[in-house]
Each structure stands twice: as C-alpha cells, then as structure tokens.
Amino acid sequence: MENNKIICFSDIEDIPDEMTKKIILNQRIKSLFIIPLFVKNIYYGCLGFDVWGNYREWLEVDVNFLQSIARILCSTIANDMAKKSMNFERIQYCTMFDSINAGIYVSDIENYKILYANKFIKDIYGREPIGELCYKVLHNKDYPCIFCTNQIIKETKDKPYIWEHYNTFVNKYFEITNKIIRWRDGRDVRFEYMCEMSKYKQVQTELLMEKEAIKSLEAKLKKTNEKLQILSQSTITALSELLEQKDSYTASHQTNVANLSCAIAKEMKLPEEQIKGIKVAALLHDIGKIAIPLDILNKPRNLTDNEFNLIKEHVQNGFEVIKTLDFSWPIAKIILQHHERMNGSGYPNGLRNNEILIEAKILAVADTIDAMSSHRPYRPARGLGEAMAEVLKHSNVLYDSEVVKACLSVLMKENKKNKVITQKNFQYASNHSEINKINKNIVCYNI
Template sequence: MHDPSKTYQDLIEENSLLKRRIQYLERSEGERKRTEQALIKSEAEISREQKFAQLLLDTSPAFIVAIGFDGKVMMMNQALLKALEYTTEEIRGTDYLTTFVPEEERGMLTGVFREIIREEKKTVNENQIRSKSGRTYFVQWYGQGVMFDGEAPNFFVGVGIDISERKKAEEALKDSEEKYRSLIENANEAIFVALDGKLVFVNPMTVTIMGYSGEELVSRSFTEFIHQDDRDMVIDRHVRRTKGEKTPNFYSFRLITKEGVIKWVELNSVLINWLGKPATLNFVNDITKRKQAEVALQESHTRLERNLKGAIDVISETIEVKGPYAPGHHQHVSALTSAIARELGLTNFQVQGIELAAAVYDIGLITIPIEFLQNSEKLDGIKLTLYQGYPQTGHDAVKKIESPWPIAEIILQHRECFDGSGFPKGIKGEAILIEARIIAVADAIEDLTSNKISRPGMRIDEALGIIENNSGTKYDPQVVTACLRLFKEKGYKMEG
C-alpha cells in the first residue's frame, strides 16, 4: 500500500533498489544453474575417467594389485585374476602373502612391504606367485605406497611383469654355460682363443700340453710357441681366417713346450667374435705319437714295398724265361694297366698295387707245360682243366707274401669275364676286382699284338676292335672305354 509520507524521489529509489535485487536474484539463479551444469559435467568427466582407468586396468597385460597395510587384497586387475584363476569376489579381503605367495618367499616380501611403509619409496623386486591350481609365475614387481588421507601411505600398489619365460631362458642358458664350461675344462684336447696375435683364453689341457701356466700363456704372443719352420704358415692362416678368407679347417704343425720338447699337433680353427673383434677358436690335439707311428709305418711300408718289388721282379723274370712270352711282356702289361687305372681315376695307392700285380698276374703259368700254352685255344678235357687252374695256382703261390695290396686276389680273378663266363670261379661284374678287370684288358691287348709261333701279332687297331666287340661280355665296358680313349684320343702307344 502506498505510503503518503514518501516522496516521489523515495519511490524512485525503492524501485531502483528492487530492480537491483531482482537482477541479483536472476544472476544468482544463473550462477546456480551454471554451477549445477558444471557439477554434472564434472561428474560425467569423472565417470569417464573412472571408466577409462578401469579399462586400462582390465586390458593391461601387466599384473596390477592393491594391498592394504593389513596385508589384505583390495583389488586385482583382470590379467592377474586370470593368471591366478580367481574372481574379484574370491580375492577381495584375502591375505595376499598366505594365499598367493609360496611360503619360502613370504619373509622376503614382508621385508619389502615394511620398506615401503618405513621409507615411503618405490621398490623393485622379483618373486613368485602361485595360482589356484598350483601353477607358479615369476614376476618382476614395481611397488609403491599410495596416500589418500594425510601424509602416510594408506595401501600398496604393485605393477608386475610376468618374467617366467625369461627366467626359464636364463636357467637354460646358465645350465648350458655350466655344461660347456665343464666340457671345455675337462676336454681331452687343448682349446684356446687367439685374438690380435695373443692367447686370451686357454683351457687346462692347453696348459698340460704346453707345460706353461695359464698366466704365462695368456701374457705372450702365441707365435712364440710355434716351431720356427711352421711359424709363417700358421700366422698366415690365422690372419687370413680373421679376415674371413677361406683357409684349411684342419692342419698340423709343431709346437715347442716350456721344456723345449717339440710336439706335433693337429689344429681345427673357426672364426668367432670375441669382445667385438674377430678372433679364432682353436681345438688342438697332440698327435706326436701318431706322427711317430706314421713315420715308423712309412719306413716299414717302404722296406716292405722295396722287398716286395724285388721279389716280384725275380718272379716276373722267371715267368718270362719259362713262359710263352716275348721279352718285356710284363713291363708292357704293367705300363698299360697303370695308364688305364689313372684314366679311370684310381688312387696312386691303387695304381702302385696294380703295377706290381701286373708283373706277376700269370705266375701260375710256370706250372703249365709249354706246349699247352702255345695252343691254349685248342685245349680240352684234362688239359683244359689243368690250364684253367693256373690263376688259383698263382694265387696260392703268393697269398702268404705280406702286401698292403690284394695282389693274390687280383691274380686269382684276372681271367674272370664280366659276364661270368671266365675262370676259375665264374664270378662276374663288379664282384671282380677293378684291378683284375683292368689287367684282363691290358693282357688281351698285349697278347693280340705280340708275335706267336702260331700267328703273327695284330695291328693295334685290329686288337682294339676285338676288345671293343667283347665289351660287356669278356671285358668291363668302362675299362674298355678308358682303354680306347687312351689309344684313339690321347695317343697312347705300346712300349717296344
């Protein structure tokens, strides 16, 4: 109701004040609404952040656990729950140490927890955890106390990485290293590493062979221990190998021990990386006794070969004197067999043996009457049987002579035919010694081209034609081919 005592001016001021109050109320309402909207927005953001944080926890492959100071589990993420085979409801409030940690590690982990409480610092440790089914995991944990109220930590948070596979690999590597160390230390051969001209590692057998201590060996250049006549060769191969060039894997040389004894050794060397540099890993065997035995064997072999050759020369001369041959027959056969053998790629050792066998292959003929030999193509009955027995007679005559070659067997088989039609055993093909197959061809060439009482000798081309026609029947085709190649392509000529 209007107050008559108020002036018009008073009314204007009251009206102005009222407007200001209305405006204030309107502003306050706007601020309230904005505050409410900001609060709603903030709550939504907090909710999103909580969901995001939970998503990170649930999708993280790392193990995450929160443990109260009373040792009770507050939460675990999905990765840890899955590994331990528990649900969230099962683990909440359980005692962490007694439920998930093997008994032998609980004391150590209790100390870690106390360290976090007392010193309020981050910790890193490794320990095992055990699942519901008993499976064990090795985990590397990063732990820290978390504060919500006041300044002291309220609970622990641990973030763990499953290192079970790494632990297995480390154990396997450790076992492997121990095995290799044991093998190297107990090896029967010297093993050492050479780097930049010096020995940087030696095993006990190296010390035994050389007579020096390990400290003496690794303080000097390895070339000091090599015999001066072999030194350049060993150094050259070592340098070339460290450069990646191809060198022999195995070779032998002489070492000089601390006592001045010369030892023969055989070395097998491979290129390795040692402290970032190319080096050689070397395996060395003491072959001194073997070398001495080889020298003695070679000397014995030389004496045996000399004596055997002398005996064979005498036998060969006797055969030519009493046999049906012209002088030089066995030398011609021996030369041709040697040439065919080399053409076929036989070893030098085999060639030596076939040359000796070719000098006495028909020693059994000295027991056959000369008239039988001059008409051997026309023999029959008892005469033929007697004649066909001469390879056996020759075999029996020389079988007791000591020889590194099968000379007696070559003599026995030299009249066998490739198709099995020969004598005395009727064996065929590759069952016949290659040396006997070669002598059969060489003997036929020499026989066909030599003059006899019953006929003159053939021309070499005629003799080769007969040999070729009998390839695969009387004679080994590969031997015939080699023989023809010698005469037709390489210009071989019969001696005499």
C-alpha cells in the first residue's frame, strides 16, 4: 500500500498471502479494489471498495472513475494542508509584528476601515481598532484626513511613500511609511509603518530589518496565494474530468456556458474578479448531474415527471459537492440558483428577482442559449436565432432583462464577425425589434 500501488482483485482467491486471503474471505468479500492516497509523497490512507456475494471484474472505466475520486480527495487534503500552513504563518507574522516597537496597521483604501493593527497601535491609542475607521482611531476626526496619502500611494502603487507627521491627538512625531499591498482576499489595501522620530536613530537598524520582513511577508503571501490558485484549478479540473467520463455532452456544455457567461459579464462591465468567479461556477454548474443515471440524461424521448424531478435534483447535488470546497466566490450558491427564474417559477427554491445572484442570472441565460442551440438525443439543435428569440420573449419574466440585452449584443457582435447564425435562424431572430436595434450598432466582438 505504501508503495503507492493500486490493489485490485476480481477474485479474492488470487491473493497470494494466505493469511490475508483468509481474513477477507471470512468477511464474505469476493472482489476488492483499493487506491492509496498520497499527498506530496506522504501516505494519508486509502480509498477501498469491496463486493460481497458476487465476483466483479474491475473494468477500465471503473478504475478511471475511482482514480478520479481519489484525485479529488487528495486535492482536498492538499488544500486543507495549505490553509493550515497559511494560518500558522499568519500567526507567526502577527507575533513578529507585535514585538516591534513601532506602529503597524492595515486599512481598506476605499472605506478606511482598519483590517489589522499590531500591539503598539493598540497600546498607544488604548483601544482595539480593528473594524473602526482609521481617521477616527488615529486622529480623533469624524471625516477623512486632508493629509491622507491614499491617493498618492494609489498612484505610486509598488513604491513606498515616506513622510513625517505630527499627530496632535497623541502629541507625537512620526516618520511614516505607506505602501499598497495585496490583502489575503485579493484587494489592494493601505499598509502603514509609523516610527516615533524621537527614537529614530536608535531603531534605524531595526527599521531596515523590519522593511525586509515586510518584503519577505509579501513574497510568502504571494507564493501561498499562487499555491491556493493552483490547488483550486486542480480541483476544478478533476471534477470536470470526472463528469466528462460519465457524460461528454455535459462537460462540453459547461465549457460553452462558461465562455458565453464570461462574455456576457464583460459586456455588462462586471469587475474582473467577479468574472473569474462566474467562469468557475459555469465550469461546474452541472456537476450535480454526476449523480443522475446516464440513461435518463441521454434519454432519446420525453422524460416522465419522476425522471424530470430527478434531473432537477442536480442543482442541490452540485451545491452539496461544491459547498465544502474553499473558493473566493460563492460558487456553491451560484450553482444552486442557476435554474431559478425572475418570476419565481424556477427551482429548487422558487426565488424571485433580487433574491437571485447576478452570477446565477447570467448562467441561466447562457445555459438556455447553449442548451437550445445544441443537439440532444431527444431533439435536434434549434439554432442560435431561435434561442435568442426565446430568451428575449421571456426577458424580465424568466430572465433578467439586462442580462438578456447583454447576451443578445454579444451574440449579434459575434455573428457580424463569424456568421455563427444561419440565414434561416437569423430571419427567425430578426422578427424581434430589440434584436434589430442591437444589430444596428455593432462592432466585432470576440467571445
């Protein structure tokens, strides 16, 4: 097991070790499959499957499926290890900063709220400042300071800004170093190091060491963030591969929906970080279908009520799978809501209007467009034109009107460039005045 080799016996009688064979036979086990779980060459346990009563031939598709599950488990273990490592490092850095005889704090550059303050700051101002406004805590003011350097460090970005200031609230001179740094949630924040001028000469050497510590902290935080991004991408890839082994259409559908969703989000001018979350959610939005039997997913005729109700469970199944993974965006919630509709007729919770996340509204439109324009076993492809007409018909009833407008604009721009809509379907779509209006003012757009 610790040699990282899979143990696979379709017939327990084939086990060479008699004692092991006897123990297993006493449990009435006929077939056995075990995959060891290794993370960074460390053995963490195994994933085992056994069959009672009957013999089972372990087919290649079984092996691939079980190995995919093992990879997901290993990825989750590695992700948890990285998080624990980050927490340990964070405690170490906080302890180090608390030992420094100078003030260090971090604040949000937009709303001025203090995110971190070391012991020096707490002692000199006699309060716990985290969550409070920096100008209120440090200067006893009810409004942002006229000498605030936020705009300066926004412009200098990577360069530190050093200045001197007499704080009338505590009657002390400080030499202050400000710099933009990247916070652990990805946003840019204000870092301030404040050293009393009266002690400047005594601590000059210490100051240089502390600045090097800040550089080291930034480098380590950057490296840790990169590791977490790699781990998240590995998890997404493993889940996608797992679904593709079961249903290749759903896997390619998720990719198509991701491409269109990102294009819609860009057309709506959503923030880049939000668009990244939309892409991840779209790539995983149908992962819950892995629990749906393949003969129902690919049934070549209409589904029964019971079969359709089973299909509808894929959003809850997907939510349960994804909610345990640590993403920077509400991926599980987006997946849960992508079949909700504006008028409350969707599922699973019948949400309405603003109860639905904008990311889920975008996925709903992109999902409908790709589903209608793609061939399925129970019907031929209807074409992009008919799909566009369908979402426009139900704009502000089933689908968010702003999302529909952005989607139609994206598709019409793409059609101008690559003629993705056939003449027949284009004529079908052009019956709608809104589509004609969008079509008049279009430049080429690359989805």
